[in-house]
Amino acid sequence: MTSRAGIGWDSHRFEEGRTLVLGGVEVPSEQGLAGHSDADVLTHAVIDALLGAAGLGDIGQHFPDTDERYAGADSLALLSEVCTFLEDHGWTVRHVDATILCEEPKLAPHRDEMRTRLSRTIGCRALEVNVKFTTGEGMGFVGRGEGIGALAVATVERA
Numbered sequence: 001m002t003s004r005a006g007i008g009w010d011s012h013r014f015e016e017g018r019t020l021v022l023g024g025v026e027v028p029s030e031q032g033l034a035g036h037s038d039a040d041v042l043t044h045a046v047i048d049a050l051l052g053a054a055g056l057g058d059i060g061q062h063f064p065d066t067d068e069r070y071a072g073a074d075s076l077a078l079l080s081e082v083c084t085f086l087e088d089h090g091w092t093v094r095h096v097d098a099t100i101l102c103e104e105p106k107l108a109p110h111r112d113e114m115r116t117r118l119s120r121t122i123g124c125r126a127l128e129v130n131v132k133f134t135t136g137e138g139m140g141f142v143g144r145g146e147g148i149g150a151l152a153v154a155t156v157e158r159a
């Protein structure tokens with residue numbers, strides 16, 4: 001059995017009039033995130049961690065933001081496509097761990113739903129998907145409330 005780990009990082013800036021979507025969950029917020037797709041920064045980081053673990057490139061390569069097909073795209077649908085792609089290459093997803101860096105709004109009440117939605121899409125148990133939250137303590141783009149960042153680590157296995 002070959003086991004590999006991959007990392008993913010993404011960030012998006014806040015924009016008025018957009019819906020805030022994180023891990024496929026619509027989070028009540030005065031502003032959402034700017035982006036070509038639904039700007040689900042958490043799911044994007046998870047996708048990059050999975051692609052990285054499998055050695056299969058990155059999100060921009062598979063879903064270019066110049067491609068009109070991905071305008072307003074549901075990122076969970078993109079994650080689902082990526083999981084099928086990994087499966088086609090013989091990889092099984094074992095675990096995902098992620099951290100969202102966000103000053104406001106408070107995200108902890110949405111943790112379980114994010115875990116459930118991500119794990120259902122990936123096809124593993126919710127226990128195998130962990131989502132954590134931290135703030136920027138007033139520092140950097142997160143601390144100034146300019147946007148949200150997300151980091152993810154994934155492990156995959158192949159016989």
Ligand code: MG
Nearest residue numbers: 010011041044
């Ligand atoms: Mg992104």
